[in-house]
Amino acid sequence: MRDIAFYLSEYKQRDADGIPQRIDIDNEVNKQAATALLRFVNQLVDAENLIVLAGSGTSLTFNRQGLPKVAPSMTDLWASCRNLDIARFDEVLRSVKYDDVAGTWPDGSQRQDIELLLSLCDSYLPLKSLSTTRHRKVSEFLAAAKRNIIKETSFVNQVPLESWTAHNRFINVLGKRSPKQKRLKVFTTNYDLAFEVAASNTGMIVIDGFEFSQPQRFNPAWFHYDIVNRTQASEKGGAYLPNIIHLYKVHGSIDWVRTTAGVYKQTGANKTSGEPVFIYPSSTKYQSSYDSPYLDMMAAFLETVQKPKTALLCIGFGFNDKHLNNAITMALRTNSEIMVMAATKDPFSQQGAFNAEIRSQFMNAIEAGDSRLAVVDCTFDTFVSLLPDRHKPSPEETLLSMFEQVIARGSQS
Incomplete structure (x- = not known):
């Protein structure tokens, strides 16, 4: 059905x-x-x-x-970033005037858009318009939130075959x-x-x-x-x-970093230090x-x-x-x-x-x-x-499929 x-x-x-x-x-x-x-x-x-x-x-x-959640929704990312430090999170919302920009969902509740919040943080920091304390808290939150998003969205290894x-x-x-x-x-x-x-x-x-x-x-x-x-x-x-x-x-990736020489991809043992590339x-x-x-x-x-x-x-x-x-x-x-x-x-x-x-x-x-x-x-x-499958398997793909089936039957016996 x-x-x-x-x-x-x-x-x-x-x-x-x-x-x-x-x-x-x-x-x-x-x-x-x-x-x-x-x-x-x-x-x-x-x-x-x-x-x-x-x-x-x-x-x-x-x-x-019935199984533990693997992939986070935007609401989940909002909650996990807030739970890093609830007092700091609420202070950041006030500092960047989040509620004035975000508005509400159709049911009247707060619109929980983590990408918009990060964008506002990135907008306010260069302006130097915040107090020293607020500037520090927004900066600390921004760095911590990016690390947290990388952690939360690095789930592909947890997905069963x-x-x-x-x-x-x-x-x-x-x-x-x-x-x-x-x-x-x-x-x-x-x-x-x-x-x-x-x-x-x-x-x-x-x-x-x-x-x-x-x-x-x-x-x-x-x-x-x-x-x-x-x-x-x-x-x-x-x-x-x-x-x-x-x-x-379009919005970046968990394996991208920005350096003075450009944007690089983190692959295997080839790790490049730099700023995570999240575009929001x-x-x-x-x-x-x-x-x-x-x-x-x-x-x-x-x-x-x-x-x-x-x-x-x-x-x-x-x-x-x-x-x-x-x-x-x-x-x-x-x-x-x-x-x-x-x-x-x-x-x-x-x-x-x-x-x-x-x-x-x-x-x-x-x-x-x-x-x-x-x-x-x-x-x-x-x-x-x-989706209709228009692709007709090549002889090589048919042979590979048959080989994989033989291997699978062998492992089950």
């Missing part, structure tokens, strides 16, 4: 409260509705230029009911594209390494803007390079490797929004969503990054060939974390007949189960 609620031009059913109805798309009674949804998903996957914008909802799928199924299939199905299609581009606001591990699990090669030398330094020119198999270069369509994706970590742009437009690597990644996103025959899948993303929101809404206004699907948990809930303004814009556009848009209420796992 796959219980999903969705809203698109081909299916605009709502209940008495105006909320799209939840249906079991595997039930024959709902065949017409399921067909409309799957048709949109198929068009998305087959687009010449496929972009994924992934938020924290993709990582929260690792949290299984069987819990990688959704991520592995997501990367494997969408990543192996036809030679006529553009490379899959995954933009993510997550700090964790979930997509990197899933790529490794499925034999995908990740181009993430870092040089292949050691130590690995960020160089956006690498996004313009590709990889070919020289032994097949003379064969028709056989030169470019099929298993390559581009990964843009807010409506205050702090200057880090215009520095590399954020500027390079936003420029790539802006350019990509304006290309013809483009499909944008926003998965597990609540549209709470104003910079990304503006790029998407602008693309919808100016690119007639773009299609956008927002698939996450509780996008229709008035009390949820999904951006209310974006929800209203999308729903109104769909109601007016815009067939380029779809909003889906489901978990990451459920959405992945909807």
Whole structure:
């Protein structure tokens, strides 16, 4: 049973409260509705230029009911940073006037946005407008919070093998594209390494803007390079490797550090000392929004969503990054060939974390007949189960799969 609620031009059913109805798309009674949804998903996957914008909802799928929580939500990160020193945390909120900027959630409660708080701290410190005591506390909190976020989001080694199924299939199905299609581009606001591990699990090669030398330094020119198999270069369509994706970590990563020489990646024994790279742009437009690597990644996103025959899948993303929101809404206004699907948990809930303004814009556009848009209420796992697998395994992959099955049977006997 796959219980999903969705809203698109081909299916605009709502209940008495105006909320799209939840249906079991595997039930024959709902065949017409399921067909409309799957048709949109198929068009998305087959687009010449496929972009994924992934938020924290993709990582929260690792949290299984009845088991200890593995991946933290933004609310969890807020709580864990507050619990480092509650008195200091509350003092920092007052010092940077957090409540004046953040506002409240739809239910009237405090909006707990850890990225916004860190952004405000970064904004206030250079101004030297705080008292000596407050300046020290804000500085200490900022350093401690970054260390804590790295600790909390370094969870991939705690995820059991069987819990990688959704991520592995997501990367494997969408990543192996036809030679006529553009490379899959995954933009993510997550700090964790979930997509990197899933790529490794499925034999995908990740181009993430870092040089292949050691130590690995960020160089956006690498996004313009590709990889070919020289032994097949003379064969028709056989030169470019099929298993390559581009990964843009828009808000930084737990394994990035900034030094005076640039941004480097921490890999294995190659540790580089420097400042953790967390980029949390807010409506205050702090200057880090215009520095590399954020500027390079936003420029790539802006350019990509304006290309013809483009499909944008926003998965597990609540549209709470104003910079990304503006790029998407602008693309919808100016690119007639773009299609956008927002698939996450509780996008229709008035009390949820999904951006209310974006929800209203999308729903109104769909109601007016815009067939380029779809909003889906489901978990990451459920959405992945909807994806059609266009990839036909090569003889080498078939042989490898058979070999792995033999090894697995041998280990069980």
